[in-house]
Amino acid sequence: MDKLINDLISSYKPTILIVDDSFINIQVMSHILQSEPYNIITARTGGDAIVLAHDYEPDLILLDVIMPLMNGFEVAEKLKSDDATKNIPILFVTCKSSDEEIKMGYQLGADDYVTKPFNAEELKKKVKTHLALLLLKKQIDINRNKLEQLVEEKNDLVLLTIHDLKNPIYNILALSKILRDDDTITKLELKEYSQAIVKTSDKTLELIKNLIEISQLEEEKMTYSQERFDVSKIIENILENYKYRAREKEIQLNYECNSTNTEINADPKVTYRILDNLVSNVLKYSPKGKNAYIKLLEKNGFLQIEVKDEGPGFTEEDRKKLFSKFANLSSKPSCYEFTSGLGLSVVKKYVESMNGRVWAESEKGKGAKFVVQLPKIVDENM
Numbered sequence: 001m002d003k004l005i006n007d008l009i010s011s012y013k014p015t016i017l018i019v020d021d022s023f024i025n026i027q028v029m030s031h032i033l034q035s036e037p038y039n040i041i042t043a044r045t046g047g048d049a050i051v052l053a054h055d056y057e058p059d060l061i062l063l064d065v066i067m068p069l070m071n072g073f074e075v076a077e078k079l080k081s082d083d084a085t086k087n088i089p090i091l092f093v094t095c096k097s098s099d100e101e102i103k104m105g106y107q108l109g110a111d112d113y114v115t116k117p118f119n120a121e122e123l124k125k126k127v128k129t130h131l132a133l134l135l136l137k138k139q140i141d142i143n144r145n146k147l148e149q150l151v152e153e154k155n156d157l158v159l160l161t162i163h164d165l166k167n168p169i170y171n172i173l174a175l176s177k178i179l180r181d182d183d184t185i186t187k188l189e190l191k192e193y194s195q196a197i198v199k200t201s202d203k204t205l206e207l208i209k210n211l212i213e214i215s216q217l218e219e220e221k222m223t224y225s226q227e228r229f230d231v232s233k234i235i236e237n238i239l240e241n242y243k244y245r246a247r248e249k250e251i252q253l254n255y256e257c258n259s260t261n262t263e264i265n266a267d268p269k270v271t272y273r274i275l276d277n278l279v280s281n282v283l284k285y286s287p288k289g290k291n292a293y294i295k296l297l298e299k300n301g302f303l304q305i306e307v308k309d310e311g312p313g314f315t316e317e318d319r320k321k322l323f324s325k326f327a328n329l330s331s332k333p334s335c336y337e338f339t340s341g342l343g344l345s346v347v348k349k350y351v352e353s354m355n356g357r358v359w360a361e362s363e364k365g366k367g368a369k370f371v372v373q374l375p376k377i378v379d380e381n382m
Helices: 002-012 023-033 046-056 072-080 099-107 120-181 187-215 231-248 268-285 316-321 343-353
Strands: 015-019 039-043 060-064 090-094 112-115 227-230 252-257 263-266 291-299 302-308 357-362 368-375
Touching: 002 120, 015 023, 015 046, 023 039, 023 120, 039 046, 046 060, 046 072, 060 072, 060 120, 072 090, 072 099, 090 120, 112 120, 120 187, 120 231, 120 268, 187 231, 227 231, 227 268, 231 252, 231 268, 231 291, 231 302, 263 268, 263 368, 268 291, 268 302, 268 343, 268 368, 343 357, 343 368
Parallel strands: 015 039, 015 060, 060 090, 090 112, 252 291
Antiparallel strands: 227 263, 291 302, 302 368, 357 368
8 A cells, every 4th residue: 555655646746835934844844745756835824825725736735823914724714615725635733732723623624733843754644644545536536537438438339339220221221122112123233232232231230249349348448450541442332332322312422532642540440430420421411312522632641531411501509519419400311311419429539539630511501511630641652
């Protein structure tokens, strides 16, 4: 435990505020504590102590009781009544230690007492003990926050996988309807559609497998692979998967690549999910018979992917909550397709996890454009 405490203090370097109207007392306490990795700040009056407590947010205050103008009890009362300083531990420094004084100090929120004349070992031990309690509490808070983030991340991923399951199922339904309703289908087309159904079914099974893996996730955080791959190939694959849905809605998918180097170093599966969600959205919100545009270009050291529709666009109010979870927007899918409002929030999380940027541009009634920037690989031979 002592090693844990010493390691915490050494890595954190706590700040201690010493408050005493006597310069000698300040010097003595500072000298005793200088062997430890503390940042020491000092004040000679109660008013200065309150200002410094706000400015520096010390981890511990050594507060003299007997001071002119404003005594230690009055300083403690003001600090404990202020939300910004109420949680700072206070150790009163006093020549007296009567029961009445001790009781009053604890009522005002004191954590302990140090008596004058100073016993060096006692002072160091009490300071270290209270700092250890504070730092251990902070460590517990950090661990709790990490756990909450993990739970939230797992929930996001599970919900996203469920959300993504609808896309391949929708494709299977669209293909099945073509096979059922179109009497002019040739044998070659029949084979092509059947292969597409098999391929889409495989994707569905893969998503289900991912869902099972995510539900069993017990790591502290999601880990992403780092692989060199061609983003244009992923875009082409996604567009191939969505061509049947586009055909059903009579939407023309237009792809333009204006970059000679389309490689990045990132997680290809995560990148696929990002772009798959954006292309799915552009089809979802595009009215029947319109165009959808996907463009890949280089800009400011990034590969930039733009996905644009000719749909209703969104308002400024929509833009503010666009990447929030379960966002309820004024624009609705053009053919009543399902939307959970979750996809874009996780898209943003994924893009930023790979040191990229994502944003949206739109005017109400003039379509919407989503832009993703991912760091490109620099060609060393250029």
